Amino acid sequence: MTLPAAPGSEDPDFPPGDEPVEVGSEDIVDGSTAAGRKRGRSGAPRWLVLSLGAAVVAAGALGVYAYRAHQERRIVAVSIARARQLVRADTWLGSQRAADLLGVRAAHLDPREAGALRALALALLAIDFREASAATEANALLVEPMRASRVTPEAQLAVAALALREGKAGTALEYANRAGQGGLADVLAARVALLAGSGAAAAESLDRALTGDPELPAALALRGDLLRRSGRAADARAAYVAAIEASSRALAAGLPGTDAAAPGPHARATFGLAKLALSRDIAPEEANAPLRRLAGDTGGSPQVERARAALYLSALQARAGDRAGAAATLEATGLDADLRAWLQRAAGQLEVERGRYRVPDGTPGTLVSASDDDPWIPPPPPPTRVEPPPKQVLHGFKVHAAAAKKSKPARASSKTTQSKSKQKKRHASQPG
Numbered sequence: 001m002t003l004p005a006a007p008g009s010e011d012p013d014f015p016p017g018d019e020p021v022e023v024g025s026e027d028i029v030d031g032s033t034a035a036g037r038k039r040g041r042s043g044a045p046r047w048l049v050l051s052l053g054a055a056v057v058a059a060g061a062l063g064v065y066a067y068r069a070h071q072e073r074r075i076v077a078v079s080i081a082r083a084r085q086l087v088r089a090d091t092w093l094g095s096q097r098a099a100d101l102l103g104v105r106a107a108h109l110d111p112r113e114a115g116a117l118r119a120l121a122l123a124l125l126a127i128d129f130r131e132a133s134a135a136t137e138a139n140a141l142l143v144e145p146m147r148a149s150r151v152t153p154e155a156q157l158a159v160a161a162l163a164l165r166e167g168k169a170g171t172a173l174e175y176a177n178r179a180g181q182g183g184l185a186d187v188l189a190a191r192v193a194l195l196a197g198s199g200a201a202a203a204e205s206l207d208r209a210l211t212g213d214p215e216l217p218a219a220l221a222l223r224g225d226l227l228r229r230s231g232r233a234a235d236a237r238a239a240y241v242a243a244i245e246a247s248s249r250a251l252a253a254g255l256p257g258t259d260a261a262a263p264g265p266h267a268r269a270t271f272g273l274a275k276l277a278l279s280r281d282i283a284p285e286e287a288n289a290p291l292r293r294l295a296g297d298t299g300g301s302p303q304v305e306r307a308r309a310a311l312y313l314s315a316l317q318a319r320a321g322d323r324a325g326a327a328a329t330l331e332a333t334g335l336d337a338d339l340r341a342w343l344q345r346a347a348g349q350l351e352v353e354r355g356r357y358r359v360p361d362g363t364p365g366t367l368v369s370a371s372d373d374d375p376w377i378p379p380p381p382p383p384t385r386v387e388p389p390p391k392q393v394l395h396g397f398k399v400h401a402a403a404a405k406k407s408k409p410a411r412a413s414s415k416t417t418q419s420k421s422k423q424k425k426r427h428a429s430q431p432g
Contacts, residue, residue: 072109079106080114086254087121089247090218092129093263093300094254095121099134107141116145116155123161128370129302135162153179160188169195182212187219199226217247221268228272229374233281236272243269244290264297265290267305267371274312275357275374278350284316291316295329304369307333311343311360315350339364 079101086098098121106114119141126135138158145155156179164172173192179185186209193201203226209219224239247266264270270290277287294301294309310333317326330343346360359376 072105076106076110076114079104080110080117082254082256083114083117083121084254085250087117087124088217089250089254089266090124090128090221090268091247091251091264091266091300092125092302092305094247094251095124095128097255099125111141111144112148113145113152113154115141116152116158119145120154120158120161123158123165127161127165129305130370135165138162151178153185157184157188160185164188164191164195167195181208183209183216184218185209186212187216187222190219190222199229202226215242215246215249217243217250217266217269220246221266221272224269224272225374228276233276233279237276237282237286240269240272240276263300264294264305267294267301267309267369270294270309271312271369271372274309274316277316278312278353279356284320288313288316295332303334304367305371307335307339307343307367308369308372311347312350314343314347318347318351339367342367 083098083102083106086094086101088094099118102114102118102121107118119138122134122138122141125131126138139162142155142158145152146159156175160172160175160179163169163175169192173189176185176188176192186205190202190205190209193199193205203223206219206223206226209216210223213219220239220243224236224243227233227236227239244265247269248263251263270287270293273282273287274291276282277284291309291313295306295313297306310329314326314329317323317329326347330340330347333340333343335343342362342364346363349360350357357374358379359374361376361379363376
């Protein structure tokens with residue numbers, strides 16, 4: 001049976017339903033054909049294609065944003081970890097590098113935590129190395145962290161350090177306690193106690209700090225000072241040596257790729273060893289090496305710290321007979337003539353001192369160091385000349401003179417009696 005051809009189809013080669021479609025002029029202008037519209041209805045709609053494209057673009061942008069956010073969090077975390085090690089070193093170089101590191105990006109990305117840690121580094125520069133600009137910048141950085149619902153311990157410690165710099169012991173102790181016990185909080189509490197003249201309270205705070213962190217350089221060096229002042233030289237030496245070693249390790253951890261022995265050692269611990277050597281409690285050689293490192297650390301230590309290191313080194317060199325080396329050490333400080341003259345007089349005073357270390361007299365303000373805060377003790381008075389007692393003068397009647405006058409006739413009468421007896425003997429011996 002033969003099926004009839006489809007209506008309108010005159011070409012037997014086209015099966016039913018696939019006949020050619022006539023293209024009108026309007027279809028040419030629109031750029032589409034009926035066949036195209038028919039195939040479009042069988043594929044994905046254009047809005048779906050556009051939506052999928054937009055979703056792909058959004059996903060890509062979201063991925064880029066997530067990657068950047070991850071990288072920023074990683075940068076902040078790495079910067080904070082390194083900065084904490086640098087602050088822990090308790091040196092000028094450590095605090096300065098910590099502030100610079102966090103100031104590049106981390107403090108801007110995370111003003112609450114990284115910004116507070118940068119404020120702490122600047123506050124330590126202000127209190128330990130008397131940098132006024134650092135105090136101003138630290139106060140500005142603390143505005144946002146102190147307004148947060150939860151204030152970080154670093155922000156509390158920064159406020160405590162700035163208050164201690166201004167002599168506000170009560171405020172400093174309050175914010176140190178807010179930061180919690182342990183670590184730098186107890187070190188600041190110990191410094192407040194020393195400011196108040198309580199060595200026992202300072203020792204208790206340092207014991208707490210070292211119980212939680214036995215290798216904290218700031219606590220070790222300050223404990224060495226307390227031990228030295230109380231006469232426990234051996235224990236003080238061990239504390240100073242441990243502080244220098246722990247500080248060098250912290251610097252090496254915060255500055256990867258840097259030789260830990262290159263920067264200057266811990267200033268307070270170095271000065272402590274020098275004072276033990278000047279007191280003849282340890283061999284001078286134990287203090288000379290760290291003193292040379294600190295005195296020559298032009299890129300990592302302030303001039304005031306290098307000048308005091310040169311003072312102690314020069315005194316020890318002159319005491320050992322190296323006059324030329326002592327003069328060269330003071331000349332290398334780069335100070336003006338007046339300050340060098342004072343260093344020379346002070347070194348001479350320390351050289352001839354026979355007792356325990358005593359702070360030199362009349363230290364100029366520009367050479368006063370917060371890391372060298374032994375109290376000044378006036379020199380002992382010169383020995384007084386003992387005068388012999390005056391001869392005793394007797395006042396009253398002249399008894400002895402009268403007795404002398406009476407004794408003279410008695411002697412004379414005795415002589416007369418003797419002469420008379422001799423005359424009688426002569427008369428008796430003559431013949432009648």
